[in-house]
Amino acid sequence: MNLPDQTNLPISRLAACFNNTVATYKFYWFLAIIGRVEQGETTISKHHLFAEMVAHSWFTVNYFHVSFGKQDKLQQAIERIRSTESLTIDASRAAIIQQLSSSTNSSTSKTLQHFDAEVPHRFLSPWFNASDKPLAYQYSQSFTNNCPYAVFKDHIKINPEWHVYLQNNAGILKAFCYWNLAMYLQTKNPNVPDIPNKLIRIPVRKNLTEQRRFWDIVIGELGSVDCIYTNSRLQVGAYAVEHFIPYAFVSHDLIWNLIPADQSFNSSKSDKLPILDQHFQPFFNLQNQAVEIIKYKAPKNKLLQDYLTLFPLLENQPLDQQKFLEQVQPLITIASNNGFEFLTRPMKTGQLSHT
Structure with a gap:
């Protein structure tokens, strides 16, 4: 330049x-x-x-x-x-x-x-x-x-x-x-x-309207889903769209990193990191269900393209759990090394973190 x-x-x-x-x-x-x-x-x-x-x-x-x-x-x-x-x-x-x-x-x-x-x-x-x-x-x-x-x-x-x-x-x-x-x-x-x-503070973050519509289809098909952090039941219109790896680290809104979560928990989680041993399996299960439902119910949904950088053969194959973990785990480690804190204690059914 x-x-x-x-x-x-x-x-x-x-x-x-x-x-x-x-x-x-x-x-x-x-x-x-x-x-x-x-x-x-x-x-x-x-x-x-x-x-x-x-x-x-x-x-x-x-x-x-x-x-x-x-x-x-x-x-x-x-x-x-x-x-x-x-x-x-x-x-x-x-x-x-x-x-x-x-x-x-x-x-x-x-x-x-x-x-x-x-x-x-x-x-x-x-x-x-x-x-x-x-x-x-x-x-x-x-x-x-x-x-x-x-x-x-x-x-x-x-x-x-x-x-x-x-x-x-x-x-x-x-x-x-x-x-x-x-x-x-x-x-x-x-x-x-x-x-x-x-490098620059963004005055207003983009809304997640399209991402919410994506999850509305999934939750509507299943009737409800469990919040992976609190085990509370989530229904259409009564959940937050949550960044699994904090936005402050990844600085994107790709759907593979977004899941529905308890609204109160989402506010308290802030930019804390999930505990992989506890949260990855339910995170992956929910993502895997979502992909299969969207592929069937709305195959032209453009947000499916968000997965292609991780899973180029997504159209013909289900999500690969080990490959997904291999993508997420290094990001969590780097974020931790850069000062992002983990959620400090395990979540129990119906209990919210106040970290």
Whole structure:
């Protein structure tokens, strides 16, 4: 992916900012700057930019459990801030920025200020040697080699030569940044699916209307089914469509990972992982019944295609239990390794988990 060219600006130096990256801070620093420039700002508080770095990465770390690497200071900062500020894991970016920008908590201020030691001047390393902080400040303030901003004690000032370019190309620049960030994070999370869609908080999740119709056909044919977690009886119109492996990990709504579940349990389960020894067999049995019923009752249902990546010969064969387990088990293991918690105790008939 190439950046838009402009004859009077060293665009190649901007692209080079993301070469040989060893941490996420450059990506989120640049995204924070672009966001402020889009609002017309030319003199921007460092503290506000540091708050935006946290806000931009908050959902990726806290909801999707994507790892930035053990040594990444931004992920460590998010973990510290979660323990000191009353912010939920799904807080909006605007709410996070507002709270962190105005926070009087000394721990939060110290955590944000930590980035000042490395981030603002080192981002400019493609324009000049930025290893010496005082000298880097001096070079930046004279816009050496036409660098994009000058660094001062508590703020940065956008180079007028760059301001219009950054404003006019904000969308492309953010896409370029996210693309490079996705490539970087994939190396840190090689087995985690769909990294690009875990970088931005989706305001509204897609509804599961088609998936519910799928299960309505199955439940309607059987009369009712048992919830695999609570053993309560589920009937058409009185169940939740539940992700067996949490959406926060797989980030898709494919029908092979969706089952009907007790509505109260579904709310309490949140993004907990199922216990395979207890839950896989009834999960598979229900999926297997569903496939056979839909193949008979609604053979043209497009959701049957969701199974084809796992079972290419689905049209002529039933689901293979061992193969299904071999697909699910590694995902559960990886999700657990990335910080997703398991349901903490076995479910009994008529009993709901409160984890």
